[in-house]
Amino acid sequence: MYNFFKNFLIASLIILAVYQTNELWFEDFSSHNFFYSFLHSGINTQNASETSCEAEYGVVNNGTGRFILTYDKDSVNTMAKALSRAGAAAVKSEEPEIYERCNLQDIIKNRCIVVHYGFLMSGADFSSLYDVGSYGSMPDFDSIAVSDESSEVFTVLFFYSETLEGAVYEMKDYSGLREIETIIDEARLPYNEIYYVSSFQNGYDVFLGNEFIPTWAGEVYYYTITKNNPVAENGIVTETSVDKFVNVYFDNPVLKWTSVDDGVYIFSDESTIIKYYPAGVMEYSSYTGEQAETLSLKEGLSTAESFLDYDTNLNNDYYLADYKYETGSRITFYFDCKINNAPLTLSEELKENMGMNSFIEVTVEGSNVTKYKRYLRDYVTTVKDPVYTEKTFLEVIDNGLSILGGEYIESLKLSYLESGEDSVPICYVVSIDGKNYVETAF
Numbered sequence: 001m002y003n004f005f006k007n008f009l010i011a012s013l014i015i016l017a018v019y020q021t022n023e024l025w026f027e028d029f030s031s032h033n034f035f036y037s038f039l040h041s042g043i044n045t046q047n048a049s050e051t052s053c054e055a056e057y058g059v060v061n062n063g064t065g066r067f068i069l070t071y072d073k074d075s076v077n078t079m080a081k082a083l084s085r086a087g088a089a090a091v092k093s094e095e096p097e098i099y100e101r102c103n104l105q106d107i108i109k110n111r112c113i114v115v116h117y118g119f120l121m122s123g124a125d126f127s128s129l130y131d132v133g134s135y136g137s138m139p140d141f142d143s144i145a146v147s148d149e150s151s152e153v154f155t156v157l158f159f160y161s162e163t164l165e166g167a168v169y170e171m172k173d174y175s176g177l178r179e180i181e182t183i184i185d186e187a188r189l190p191y192n193e194i195y196y197v198s199s200f201q202n203g204y205d206v207f208l209g210n211e212f213i214p215t216w217a218g219e220v221y222y223y224t225i226t227k228n229n230p231v232a233e234n235g236i237v238t239e240t241s242v243d244k245f246v247n248v249y250f251d252n253p254v255l256k257w258t259s260v261d262d263g264v265y266i267f268s269d270e271s272t273i274i275k276y277y278p279a280g281v282m283e284y285s286s287y288t289g290e291q292a293e294t295l296s297l298k299e300g301l302s303t304a305e306s307f308l309d310y311d312t313n314l315n316n317d318y319y320l321a322d323y324k325y326e327t328g329s330r331i332t333f334y335f336d337c338k339i340n341n342a343p344l345t346l347s348e349e350l351k352e353n354m355g356m357n358s359f360i361e362v363t364v365e366g367s368n369v370t371k372y373k374r375y376l377r378d379y380v381t382t383v384k385d386p387v388y389t390e391k392t393f394l395e396v397i398d399n400g401l402s403i404l405g406g407e408y409i410e411s412l413k414l415s416y417l418e419s420g421e422d423s424v425p426i427c428y429v430v431s432i433d434g435k436n437y438v439e440t441a442f
Contacts, residue, residue: 053084054318057116061112066197067196087144087169090156091138098138098166102166108200112149113184118319125297128297138167139167148180154173162209190341194215194216195215197212198211213412219389220388222386223383225381227378242265250272264277273285279354280375280377281356282372282373295329304369317338342414344417347417347438387442399437401432404432409431411431413429414427427439
C-alpha cells in the first residue's frame, strides 16, 4: 500500500512538471510582450490629473533683472505644471485679449515665470489636456508666461515666441499664486552661473520674436559629456550583444527568433519585431491590442510618457519636441534629450542617416504603444574637463547671417551637438529661415 501511494505521488508530480513545462514553452504569448507588461504593470496611463506636456525649458526673473534659464527635468516640470494649472483656470473663467504682437515686456519686466515648449500647441489640444472646455479664439502657442507682481490682477499670457502673437488672460483672483511665488523665490543660477537676457526686452531686432539669449562677463565654462552605445560590448556591436539588450522587451525571450538582413539585426516572435540598424537606431513594432476610432491628445500623451517611464533602458532626460496626428486614433510623439542644463541637438546629417528627426519616437494607437524608435546612446557628464569660452552670441549670429544669408534669427540656443562622431561638443545652434547654423561655443 505504501509503495502504491508513493508511486502515485511521483506520477502526479511528473504530470504536473510536464504540464508546467508545456505552459512555459507553448502558451500563447502573442499578447504578453513588453507592451503587454507595460499596460498591465499597474501604471495608470489615463490619469488626467497627472498628464502634462514635457516642456523644453523654464525661465525665471526673480527681480534681479537677469533671467535664470533651466533645462533641469524636475524644475521644468514643476514650472510647467504650475503654469498649466494657472492657464487652465484663466481659460475657464475669462475671455482673452488677442494680439498679433503682444507686449511681452509687461510681464517679463517683473518677477515672472516663462515656460517654453518644443512645439506649437493649439487651443484645442490645450483644452484636451487640461479639460478646460471652450478655448475661444486662442492662437497656437509655444510659451506660457505669468507674473506675481500685480496686486489687482493675475495675468496669464499664451504666446508664440517667434512672432509674439498671443492671448492675454487677466484674473482678479488666483488661488495658486503662492505656488508661483515659491518657484520664483527658489530659482537659482546653474553651476556655471550663465544668465540670460530677452532679445525683445533689449531691442535686438534681428530676432523675429523673443529669444532668451545666454550671456556672461569674461569667460564661462560648460562641463563636457561622454557617450556610449548601450548595445555594444567593449565598443563592438554584435548579434549576441544586441540580443542581450533586447531581451528585456520580450516576456519570453527564449521563444524569439533572430535573423540578419543587410546589417540589420532582427528579433521577433508572433506579435513583436525589434530591429537594430547600423546607424544605432532600435525600432520596436507591436501588433497587439484593440483598435479604437478616436484618440485624444491627453490619452495618447499619457500612454507615451508612462511607457517611457517604464523603459529601464532609457537613461537620459527628455522632453516633448513635437507630435503628429497620423489618423484620428493614432498619434506619433517626438522626444528630444537634454543633459547638464542644456539640450542635445541632432545634426542634419545624422537625422538623414537615421531616418529620424528626434532622439525618440513613440506611436500610440488606441490605448497601445504600437511603435517605438530610439537612437541608442547614453550620455554622461564629465566634470573634470570643462570647456571654457569667451565667444558671444553676437559673433555667432554675424557668422551665421553671413554664411546662410537671411535677415532674421528665428531661434538661438547653446546645445550639445550629436553628429554621430566621437565627441559631443557644446555649440551655438542658430535657426535662420528654417536652416540651422552650428558653431562650436569654444
